[in-house]
Amino acid sequence: MNCKNISAYAKINLFLEVIGRLPDGYHLLQSVMHSVDISDSVTVSLNNSGQYTVNCSSGDIPPESNLAIKAAKCFYENSNADFTGVHIDIEKRIPMCAGLAGGSTDAAAVFVVLNDLHGEIFSREHLCALGKKVGADVPFCILGKAAFAQGIGEVLAPIEPLPECYIVVAIGNGEEISTKWAFSQLDNDTDREIQNVEGILDAMSSGDLECISSRLYNVFETVSPHNQQIKSIMMKHSACGVLMSGSGPSIFGLFKTENDAKNAEQELKNAGNRAFFCKPIR
Numbered sequence: 001m002n003c004k005n006i007s008a009y010a011k012i013n014l015f016l017e018v019i020g021r022l023p024d025g026y027h028l029l030q031s032v033m034h035s036v037d038i039s040d041s042v043t044v045s046l047n048n049s050g051q052y053t054v055n056c057s058s059g060d061i062p063p064e065s066n067l068a069i070k071a072a073k074c075f076y077e078n079s080n081a082d083f084t085g086v087h088i089d090i091e092k093r094i095p096m097c098a099g100l101a102g103g104s105t106d107a108a109a110v111f112v113v114l115n116d117l118h119g120e121i122f123s124r125e126h127l128c129a130l131g132k133k134v135g136a137d138v139p140f141c142i143l144g145k146a147a148f149a150q151g152i153g154e155v156l157a158p159i160e161p162l163p164e165c166y167i168v169v170a171i172g173n174g175e176e177i178s179t180k181w182a183f184s185q186l187d188n189d190t191d192r193e194i195q196n197v198e199g200i201l202d203a204m205s206s207g208d209l210e211c212i213s214s215r216l217y218n219v220f221e222t223v224s225p226h227n228q229q230i231k232s233i234m235m236k237h238s239a240c241g242v243l244m245s246g247s248g249p250s251i252f253g254l255f256k257t258e259n260d261a262k263n264a265e266q267e268l269k270n271a272g273n274r275a276f277f278c279k280p281i282r
Contacts, residue, residue: 002046004117007039008109009281010100011140012169012245012252014162015200016218018186022152026136027183030197031149032159032204033140035281036167036252040102041091042068042109046117049085056090070134071107072114078130081118095274097176099246100169101137108141128154145281148201162280163207166261168234168253170268170275172227175249182247185223192222213241213254224248230273237264
């Protein structure tokens with residue numbers, strides 16, 4: 001077999017705090033991450049071209065900055081697998097520059113597929129260590145489901161996933177936020193109080209959606225603009241909690257019933273937003 005296709009799942013942050021900055025510019029985080037079933041489709045094919053090539057349906061990611069290509073190069077540079085050529089096809093469904101780890105999850109998929117195609121050279125833990133070289137969110141996207149992340153995002157501990165629920169992710173039409181810009185804004189806010197992650201970790205262990213929703217937190221909401229109309233529509237349809245994911249601009253809502261979630265999704269779309277109904281990966 002020299003070709004394989006897998007789904008690459010988006011992630012949301014149920015909690016995100018920045019607790020420091022390293023000399024190399026990376027930031028130290030505490031985060032509770034969760035995979036959701038909004039996904040890209042990633043197909044990796046081995047060939048004899050002697051090249052790394054990529055085709056992405058979005059059409060606007062240059063190959064030299066595509067994280068999927070970087071992942072493929074990282075895999076071969078750190079393994080004894082014979083490189084003859086790799087082509088990657090990405091069917092994008094996860095919105096870009098939205099705080100949903102769209103590029104990172106594509107890179108994670110490439111690591112996983114290449115490892116499978118070459119006979120599982122690396123353990124999943126080793127793949128996560130390689131993923132760190134490509135991007136801070138890549139290790140979580142390799143692990144998937146739910147995890148408490150520390151360090152720059154690469155120190156991961158699996159945790160209890162969300163209870164059965166429904167999620168709507170929404171982005172204002174045309175809204176994008178640069179992660180680099182968002183971090184720079186946060187770096188300028190030197191007087192803020194660091195929020196404690198223990199509350200949401202306890203809530204996740206309880207499996208109580210209302211309790212979890214009451215502990216949602218994202219420090220980037222203090223510095224990044226976020227769409228209050230989207231939050232209002234979600235709350236109108238009985239969302240248990242709403243929060244911006246990552247550095248934004250995507251906002252998600254947690255719902256107890258499918259009907260409430262789908263009604264919120266429809267009204268958000270009617271108001272001109274991009275909206276996606278999904279469920280947590282458990």
